[in-house]
Amino acid sequence: MSRLLAITGRSPFSTTEEAFVQDELETMVRHHVDLVVVPTRMATRTPNSGSVTSGLIDHVVAEPLFSPRVLLGAVRTVLRHPVASVRAVTEALVDAGSRRNLAANLISVPKALWLAGYVRTVGATHVHAYWFAHQATIAMIVGRIAGVPWSATGFRWDIDAGNALDAKIRRAAFLRVADELGERILRERVASSDRPDSPVHLIRTGVAMSPPVPSFDGADLPVLAFPGGFVEKKGHRYLAEALRTWADDGRAFELHLFGDGPLRGDLENRFESAGIRGRTTFHGAVELEVLRTFLRERQPIVVLPSIRADDGQEEGIPVSLVEGMANSCPVVSTRTGSIPDLVLDGCGWLVPERDPDALRGALEDVLSRPAHTAEVLLRARDRVAGEFDREVSTMRLVELCGAAG
Template sequence: MTPATAPRRVLYVVSLFPCWSETFIVREIEVLLARGVDVRILSLKPPMEALVHERAARLLDRTLHPRPPLATALACLRLAIRRPVAVSAFGARLLAGLWRQPTKLLKSIGALARAAGHYEWIRRFDPELVHAPWATYPATVAWFLSRLLQRPFTFTSRAHDIFTEDQMMAGKLRHAALRVTITRHNVAYLSRWMRKPGELPVHVVHSSLDLADIAYVEDGRLPQRLLSVGRLDPIKGFDVLLHALALLRDRGVAFDSVIIGEGAERARLLALRDRLGLGDRVSFAGAKPQAEVHKAMAEATLMVMPCVVTEDGNADGIPNVLTEAMASGLAVVSTRVSGIPELVDDGVNGLLVPPRDAQALAAAVEQLLADPARRAAFARAGRRKVEQDFNVHVEAGRLLRHFAEVVHG
């Protein structure tokens, strides 16, 4: 791709920026910037997280946050007066699509209003396309702005935004100039909103890593350290992990386990840990900066991520921490959920077990704790897998080629 064919200006619409759990979006934007694209970020919420990645902080001068309520209201009024047909037409589309989901309808209207608060700046910036890295409110706003600007909109779908949400997905798929998702599993899943499977092309671009950020470590690992990383949410399956660890303890297997992350499940998981008598074996370390997470990966023996599908259908796509662990030389055990088998080739670069099966999880962990040669083989194969399929310079380059096709095709 030549500089002349790449889009010159792209607007990213996100729910929250900076967002601690979305460093993959930061990496993607950094690659686009390095390749000459002027990327600006529209955040639909004000900054609210205590921990901010240094790399995300460097993008704050490119970010638009919501204006004060009065300024937003006046901007919305001006836009409605100047563009009554476009505003009312999209409002009618929104009402028709979400009237059965009144809470989401009201939140969508609020998101559109916050975008409208910056409309004059966005119009002057004149993006050649508007991209949403999530298929929910960001994609709704991107669609709205594309109608106002007469520019194409594109979106990426990932996990909860399609597994538990349907915010006008059929319309978004039909009207988007480009549909992207992060796994082949999701490509098949999105067919449920098409008149026939495969009717609309959906391209796979993985959430990926800058491998220069993660050192591959072979030596000096703590011999019995198990590591798990992720928000304390039901989709992570940490309750299954605790039951599996209790089985290992009862079998006399030596281990200690560290769980890094914070979330609504903390109190329940702590109570379960104590009820199972694992207080001296399992520590909940809370949220940690990325550098400390990578240090923990370099020290551990095994990454254990027992992801599940919840009763409402929610699940991970491919947990980014699994990709990071494999890049760091840490052998992994996970489950056959969603897109995880597209990263972890069972028996080649890690082990996969059925979700919610504590017995199988305990057996896989015990097997690898006892077999350092196999762990080392998995670690080498895991790094190769990430280098081949989850390199941000390759994946963001693929996304940029798709953007160029949209703009110039």
């Protein structure tokens, strides 16, 4: 009997982060996977309501980074396995790759040492970490000390961060990515490593499929939804510029933003300057089910004017666009990162990045041709159903972890 131990960042002790990770874990619970979930940290004192309703919380072992139990367990691990502990921790720190990675790994050491002893207590046969960052560092330390195979899922920023990535390539049973850009970057890194045959698997981040909507009728009062963090690569400023003309013409529309982040103040100022602040609703960071309900009930145009940021950050496959397509919403975005790998021809509207005129033109096209838009929605839903169904993608990951275990 195999038992999977999953390491998360904060899920399910968060209401806004890692919703797609929790989706995957809840799918495992529905399929009766023998699962133990260990969040690295806790953003909230209590688990979110979704984890309680789904029964996921019954599989969770939550400990703060530096609880007495963690610290005592770490000491016990060092006393029982002094050589293996020193080697595992040294590798994670020496190969960290940056001061930021080093700090993240360092504060994760006690939890990793505690977990190295805990995996044997619960009989885990495989450890899987979500994120290639310090979560995978914990899994790597656990694997070396406890002798349990481990793997990790990487998304976008955590691949770019390069946190002890060469060591993780060398030690992992396999590494999973969710989009083609991440796959290309990781395979190049693997090819130049001392383990060029390290397995890399592309497994999508899946979503739940809603029943298809055969029509689109949003021209009278256009409703737009922007789901995403307020960070540079999301390209908010270009959305403000794209909608300025609508505001100047007195056109009625609603803009709903779901998310939060460091650029919120700048974004509010830009919307005020563009004359669209009064048409805009900031919902803040919400649980994924709240967003899904809005998509199903309002059928907005999901717009994401993403860019390649000045620091090199760009999109993988945004879960917000996948959710839009799965819920029969038109999606308008840009040809940047891995977005074109999701929004294929005829499945949505893609424009050049940093081009507000092209963005506005795509929005106009969605609204001016409702029959054509309805056809696009059906193709988009078929696209997501064929490759992003969370039931299929989750169980593929489980099978890989079971084989490794």
